[in-house]
Amino acid sequence: MGLRPDPGLSLALPYGQRVTVGDLRGAPALLVLVPGAFTPLCTNELRDVAAARGALAPARVLVVSCDTAATLDAWRSSEAADVEVASDSWPHGEVSRALAAFDEATGWSLRRTVLLDDSGMVVWTDLAPGGRARDVGDAVAAVARLGGDDR
Template sequence: MDTPDGAALPGVGDLAPDFTAPNVHGAPVSLARLRGGPVLVVFVPFAFTPVCTAEAAALHRAWPGWRERDVQLLMISCDAVPTLRRWAEEQQVGFEVLSDFWPHGQVARAYGAFSELDGAADRVSVLIDADGVVRWRRSTGRGLARPVSDYQGAIEELLRGGSEGSLS
């Protein structure tokens, strides 16, 4: 499957591309180091925008229940580290927020979630299993928030031992 830009996507059943990106404190976070448990990767276009801020707040509320079940949550934006640090502090999020600023959009590109039109991530979400395989993927338009219930359903299915999710 391709994005409107034509970038190849890792689909359900594919090995998730590994990456290392700085968190809001500049410390590197590597997907490979998170193997052994599920990882939800949520790309957002821009910090300090209404939809991204609403999504961060909704994920913050859901995060404790997922963390108890050893699910990692990574929110990724192409914004710079200082911008994301301020935003994450204001949102009081407990999960990792990562910067894909430099090389610009490299992680988003690897996941087919980068828009060449404005140099930002598209709203793409990927659930990766303990072995590093993509088990669920969703995307929505820029102005549309992704419902936490979609994440919850995908996480429940994965933790129950369900096979592959669906691509959309």
């Protein structure tokens, strides 16, 4: 891996807040990039991530899309999903690009999962082919390996 995203890159959270990549340091962070809110495959993945939230601890989990923060908050609320959502809408796709997870042709994030260690270094990544869901169990296993857990 060896990639350490710029700590100044930021994502919009609901209600006008922002989080930078630098803010994620100090504990593991799992960024689950999805193409778009309210789409069937992305909604199923949101549900899967929310259901696995306990197994993903201690990582901070953010479901990220180029949709606006308000759209992502409405999506999360409509699914009663207990997971953080973050918008990469402005500058459009900046964080997705830095993580090699932006599709220039569509303007959407690719279906990529990125695990950052507590120093902000990318230690694991997964990329699903177009139209196919990821197995959240792979992310659970990666988080467990990072923590030295034998789940």
